[in-house]
Amino acid sequence: MKKQLLSGIFTVFAVGISAAQTPFSLPPLPYDVAALEPYIDSQTMTIHHDKHHQAYVTNLNKAVVAENLGALKLEDLLKSVSKYSDAVRNNAGGHYNHSLFWTILTPNKGTQPSARLLTAINEQLGGLDSLKIKMEAAATKRFGSGWAWLSVDSKKKLFISSTPNQDNPLMDVVDQKGTPILGIDVWEHAYYLKYQNKRSDYLKAIWNVINWDEVSKLYDVAAPKGKFDDWPQIKDFHKTMSQTFHPSEEGNLEPLKTRSGELVLKAEALAKNPIPAPFDKKEVKKAVADLVKGSKKLDKLVKSKAADATLTKEIAALHDVFHTIVGLCSSEDAH
Secondary structure (H helix, E strand, C coil): CCCHHHHHHHHHHHCCCCCCCCCCCCCCCCCCCCCCCCCEEEEHHHHHHHHHHHHHHHHHHHHHCCCCCCCCCHHHHCCCHHCCCCHHHHHHHHHHHHHHHHHCCCCCCCCCHHHHHHHHHHHHHHHHHHHHHHHHHHHHCCCCEEEEEEECCCCCEEEEEEEEEECCCCCCCCCCCEEEEEEEECHHCCHHHCCCCCCHHHHHHHHHEEEEHHHHHHHHHCCCCCCCCCCCCHHHHHHHHHHHHHHHHHCCCHHHHHHHHHHHHHHHHHHHHHCHHHHHCCHHHHHHHHHHHEEEEHHHHHHCCCHHHHHHHHHHHHHHHHHHHHHHCCCCCCC
């Protein structure tokens, strides 16, 4: 029941927060104020949520009314915040940041990043321990008040940053823009009652209550899975095909002449590895076999110094075979 409640609250945040119309309202905590003890004390949670967050909501509502912005969604305000007053910037940021913050904390023990998120963390940030060290460093170096963030950029890559005050990576005023999936509040009101001036102790303690289930869901929303993410061999072949075929369309056959052997290796890797279930069909298997056959034929033509017109014709034919698998060139997975 508790997991269903937390999941429901996540859904409200991830989907509903961007669609919510003013007046904005204070979201309830998804757990009791004492649930995060001993890492975050109940007095801090009560003051932080009931006083500080409520103040951001109250002042945001006043600001959007005063500036006739009531028709805008919260994320729209943030993404164009440079157009508006400091009152909108500070309070819209404060409302968004805290609404996210409550959802990525949990009293549930032992939550872990999803396999997909963990793979991204390992590949892009050097592992989970490295992520924690880098986030703690970003938070520690933030002079005065602010936040440390784990976000996803426009290329679906993870990055760590920090922002002052109530700014966040969604805003058009920050240097590193993206979609936050984890934020750590380093305003003193988030930790001072328990940790006093020992911000580093608070930063180490908070990992005990991070809700990786929710962070993983936010990651999936911010970086939706690509059609061929489970078939790396087709993506590898596509990369080489793209870098040899498209220049040939413009009369440049040098990439093909120097990399035809690489096309053969990538095609053979396709044939040797299992085809993921969604694509494991008779016509796809035939197309993969045709890719191997066609790549070898093309490589032999290159080595025999065939005419450019012949090479151009053959790589175009190979490209057509390739697209019987991946679809039209206009799809995001194959160009």
